[in-house]
Amino acid sequence: MGDKIYLSTGELAKMLGVTKQTVIYYDNIGLISPAKRGEKEYRQYTLEQADELDSILTFRNIGVSIKVLKEYLSERNAKRCIEMLKHQKEKVDKEIQKLDRIRKKIESRAKLLEKVVEVKDLKKVEFVYHEQEVYMIEECKEADEKSHMQSFTALCNHSKQLGIDFENPICNIIRKKDLATGAYEKTAHFGIKIPDDFQDANIERFIKPSGTYAFTYHQGSYETMNLTYERLIAHIKKHGYEVCGNAYETDLLSTLTSLDRNEYLKLIAIQVCKN
Template identity: 30%
Template sequence: MRKKYLSISEFGKICNVNRKTLIYYHNAGVFSPEKIGENGYRYYNINQYETFNILKAFRELGVSIDEIKEYLRDRNPKEYLNILDKEKERVIEKLKILDDIKQKIESKIEITEKGIEEEKNNEPYLKEFEEEELYIKNVKNSEDMEEFIQFINYCSEKNIDRGYSIGTTLDVEELENEDFLNIDKMYLKTDKGNYKKEKGIYACINHKGPYEETGRSYKKLLDFIKKNNYTIDSCSYEDSLLDFFAVKDEQDYLTRISIKIK
């Protein structure tokens, strides 16, 4: 003869939850055992399995215990559809958030792979870039960290951040004056930009070491441009390839410096 009632442990195994969860639902008045023995033990009917699966699905979708209790008090097909529609919207929103996280991770992978590929290349080189969309902002004082904090917060609030590191630029005048730490603008690569980095041939160098020492790489790159009779045609762009999260030592940071030439 088939056993009609299951102990709390047996029912928990079938539903893939622990007994503490079942006790919690019982005490919350959401899902109770069909029978409680004289010894105080909880017993469940196998037919309660499908009901519990619905409850479990609601909880996985983020429906609160209070919402479930309210629904159970006056449940009917229409209310069931209402709660399902509501949770469908929550799932759609969660999927958007997960897709955004996925995109940021993919960007980090792309950057780090470039860093590993370019790590040993410290000589100037030419590279053709396609047009890139950037969100860019002027920097009033390159030593004022508050400007960077405000920029990061703004990009996060407006969903501009796509996982790329913050880049910085030096204008042509600063390059000519060898003022290599006086940042002109900061930017993020995004699909919600206010500026387009031009397509074209760029003279590049991969600076290895702290940001404060980029001057030596700038000088090397500018010498390369001059010796090959190129003309500077844009500000410089500084893109982090390997940073704090990728390497332990600041001396191993890798920053790509690129300047459009003609």
């Protein structure tokens, strides 16, 4: 009756719902070794070790690394266990925050695309009042395509670092003076909307003022954008308005959603005032 019960590698693995290879791996790296070896060097584990391995598997399932586990098991006690669990909780909380941002980004992009595919008349112009918005911006100092891409990438990376890239897509901002001369391709800044109370002293802010904006869509390649601008500005004048602010271009359908450049879609908004 007093004989100790031993479990083979297979029996231990079956009891804990893991593979034999997992048990052997943990032995090979020195995490938990068999109590003794029987004939032909077969591993034999005690029931106490089954309980220990179950605890190790629990720690691994919550993300504790092999290195941290080894250090803990060599000098295990309740205080160190509490410290290890608290540290792991902090890591899990950060991961949850990261996943929540990803979820919001997915939801935001899906809702945007759902609205886009429901649009029936892409040439329709609407005049809509909008409240003031705050943007984080990156200046486009040069007009060439390479410089534009560098500015765009810089803003993308900065917004990701700050965790504000999920709410809104990046837009191109074209100055009023460039609209007046027909330089519609001349992006002054790339911008992304941020909360009004966002606290970060290291970002350059840009205020998109409240007021009435004329909205329309551009479908097709970027090379034909001037035609859409001419149509939009002509509509603005026809309805007794004049351009009194900047233009804001937002990609809705681009390389991510279409292989055909003729299916690319941008939303263009220009601030207007009554004559």
